[in-house]
Amino acid sequence: MTFQPILPWTLLAAIGVAVISFTLWTILRRPGPGSTGPQGSMRPAAIRGAAVVLLVLAALRPGWPGSEARTAVADVDVFFVVDTSTSMAAEDYNGTDTRLSGATHDVMAIAKELAGAKFSLITFDNKATVRMPLSQDATALQTAITTLQPQNPRYANGSSITGAGALLKNRLAAAREQHPGRPALVFYAGDGENTAAEAPAPLPVDANSVSGGAVLGYGTGQGGRMKDPSDTKAGYIQDKSSGQDAVSKIDEGQLKNIAAQLHVPYVHRDGNQPTAHMLAKAQPGALTPTNDDGPGRVELYWLLALAGFLLALHEPLRHLTALREVRGHRLRPGTKEPVA
Structure with missing residues (x-):
């Protein structure tokens, strides 16, 4: 006893x-x-x-x-920032899956581990959008994340990997004003490929407002082809300069730079590591379920x-x-x- x-x-x-x-x-x-x-x-x-x-x-x-009971994480705000640009359709995650499918899988795995927290989903391609404001409704998060699709190349005109920075900054500030002292975790999921004409601007987010999280990278150095959703024959997006299938490659340097700005670790995700491997590298104090008496x-x-x-x-x-x-x-x- x-x-x-x-x-x-x-x-x-x-x-x-x-x-x-x-x-x-x-x-x-x-x-x-x-x-x-x-x-x-x-x-x-x-x-x-x-x-x-x-x-x-x-x-x-x-x-x-x-007892087998565990205490779920509570009083934590979790912000998911997911890249939905065309390059996230590249099929180099876990062999043949798209990068976006890997990102959505990881988001739901994190949400399951952090049951009881409040979740928000922000996506970005040409523009950043709040798909889901902070809420404890995990079902709403699942609905929002499973309906995500890579941007149609017809509407793509270049995206910045820090395009969601201003929106994330505003959402973090609003959450901090509503609940001062409540920790905020940020999970950024993307491939680091910057297709905007300008170099990516620094994230305007104050790193002190981020208590933990991780930058999750998807893709390979060899790259992957992207299916064209507008092609009824399920063809791939073409490189206009060469006439061949376009290939998108991960840019881990850019992703590591984002991780440094947020003061969170960078973790490459290829579908072969369990979720625990990803969470172990994130700030552990705020992420794992806690119980003062072990099990x-x-x-x-x-x-x-x-x-x-x-x-x-x-x-x-x-x-x-x-x-x-x-x-x-x-x-x-x-x-x-x-x-x-």
């Missing part, structure tokens, strides 16, 4: 000694006027003392270790508190009975009129 007292041991011990001493003094003192003997004062005092002792014991929070514990304090409450019910019942007896003595025998 283990204990996790809600007050210092010394204070609880002092309360316990005081209660026991007062109870013994009440029991041993001379019965007051109107008592039927020593038992007339012993029983109520003993019950009161027992109730308080039970509450003191409950305050020690006794429990047995070994868990069975709490027993509520049984003691319930027993103390049931004993404490004796006191109001005793006074109610005494009040009825007094009112009965004040009524005339056989009438409902009070004695003059």
Whole structure:
């Protein structure tokens, strides 16, 4: 059995000694006027003392270790920033899957590990969009993430890998203003390929506002082809300069630069490592489910508190009975009129 007292041991011990001493003094003192003997004062005092002792014991929070229950992460804001540009359709994740499919899988795996947190989904290609504001609704997140598609190349005119920076900054500031001190985790998922005409601007996000997270990189150095969603024959996007299938390659240098700006680790994802490998590299203090007693514990304090409450019910019942007896003595025998 283990204990996790809600007050210092010394204070609880002092309360316990005081209660026991007062109870013994009440029991041993001379019965007051109107008592039927020593038992007339012993029983109520003993019950009161027992109730308080039970509450003191409950305050020690006794429990047995070994439960399989785990405490879900709570009071954490998690921001997913997902690249949905055309290059995320490249089929070099886990062999033949698209990069975006890997990103969506990882997002839901992280959300499962961080059950109880609030989640927000931001995507970016030519522009950044809040797909889902902060919410604890994991079902809404799943719906939003599973409907994501890479941008149609017909509408692509170059995207910046830091294009969601301003929107992320605003969302972090709003969350911090609403819940000061609440940690915020940022998971950026992309391939680092910057297709905008200009070099990527630095992220405007204050790294001090980010408590943890990771930059997740998708793709390979050899690159992958991207299917053209507008091609009814499931053809691939063509490189206009060569007339061959266009190939997109991951740019890990850019991704590592983003990770450095956010002060979070960079993790390359190729579909072969479990989710635990990814989370182990992220800031561990805020990410993994916590439990002060290792695998868990069975709490027993509520049984003691319930027993103390049931004993404490004796006191109001005793006074109610005494009040009825007094009112009965004040009524005339056989009438409902009070004695003059």
